[in-house]
Amino acid sequence: MRRLAAVLLLIPLAGLAVGAADYAQLPGGNFRTALKYEDRKGATRIAPFALMRKPVTNAEFLAFVRSQPQWRRDRVARVFAEPRYLSHWTSADALGAKALPQQPVVQVSWFAAQAYCEAQDARLPSWDEWEYAAAADETRRDARRDPAWRERILRWYSHPSNQALARTGLQAPNAYGVQDLHGLVWEWTEDFSSLLVAGDNRNQGDADNAKFCGAGALSMDDRDNYAVLMRVAMLSSLNAEDTTANMGFRCAKDLK
Template identity: 65%
Template sequence: MRAGLLFVLGLMLALPAAAADYVALPGGTFTSVLPADGKAAPAQVAPFRLRTELVTNGEFLAFVKKHPEWRRDKVASILADARYLTQWGSADALGDTALPRQPVTRVSWFAAQAYCESENARLPSWYEWEYAAAADATRRDARADPAWRESILGWYARPSNSALPDVGGIANVYGVRDINGLVWEWVDDFNALMVASDSRDQGDPDLLKFCGAGAISLQEKENYAVLMRIAMLSALKAANTTNNMGFRCAKSE
């Protein structure tokens, strides 16, 4: 009996990891806190697919084992800062405090993008993330509900040094889990969400390459939780890592 169980376990361990689940979001016209024209124009979100769950420690560990250049003891310093994956027990093991189903954090934008590419995906744009995050369990856009906004703001009151729960919370109407209330999330165009007045005055054509780059004024100011995310992302560089910055991936339709 014992030999049979060990044989079955060996077969299970030899199987490839299950593919991540992605769900389709329909896209459409969307009122963003970052108007498309910097004034009041709505954003246009094309149909896309989004990972239902955040990338976990266990998944990222499998990634760094397959791509050792992303181990914390081998990654180039220009791609990740000194805190990269330091919550793990070692460069190739989670240890006792980083659990497999917790969302991976202390990952740089570069590392997150590389992981998504390994799933033939990419990081979502800010508009895609904001579009998905506006939904609750029954509504595609719950942002006008004060109770919904307050429930999200409650997350910011929790200590950032407390242990993160496992992924797999209640899904929103699209089937996306934990997009609010668990960790901050990298987006592809994080470094173009805010524009300083001095850079706007330079007439730089590159400023309009990303969704938020031309935004001069913010809308939906009562949606404070979303504005806090913009402020957080705007303050980061691509190699930075934080205790509660994770990510999920997206795919174009």
């Protein structure tokens, strides 16, 4: 991740806050991830943080692109976004029928998502923060042991990925006031590339081993939490310039 962060320093940012996103404040605390790490035993201490209540929408990302035109699809450097970047928009600065204003923005790379968050004096959430927020249902901060709740989440994965996306905010807020963590889009995290790592990659002098900062998750600690495993596998299959038709994002902020 240090390599990705260094590349981002080359991108000029206007320092403008884009939109007025609504953030929920999460208290943090001790949290046991469903992933098993080599260098982490027991629960992890998560500091209080703020998280966008809903994913970033097409309308919000369009405002960002217009304020920082280096992120238009016809101007962005290919090292930061592959050719499919925002390809469903009618033009470089217009949405169209396939990208309605209140739908979550997709076909956006990790670099672009991180740049958007930085323009709001924010950042992408870490995996721990995202998993912590996503463990809550409408009334409980941690519903992961409830089979009915897990089954409800898994039903999303049975839907064809070519279905039209719903608008953001249709789901009921969870116990923290955050919406759409499940059932709408996949979401980028700040440390997406360090979630899974094969042992041979780390033992054979891989020139790209910087992306495996921290001990990667070698196996699931909670094998019943299949939805988490699917998300980790999805994120770990991507490079930072990649885009997909169902990958969106939301931003997070540290709380002092």
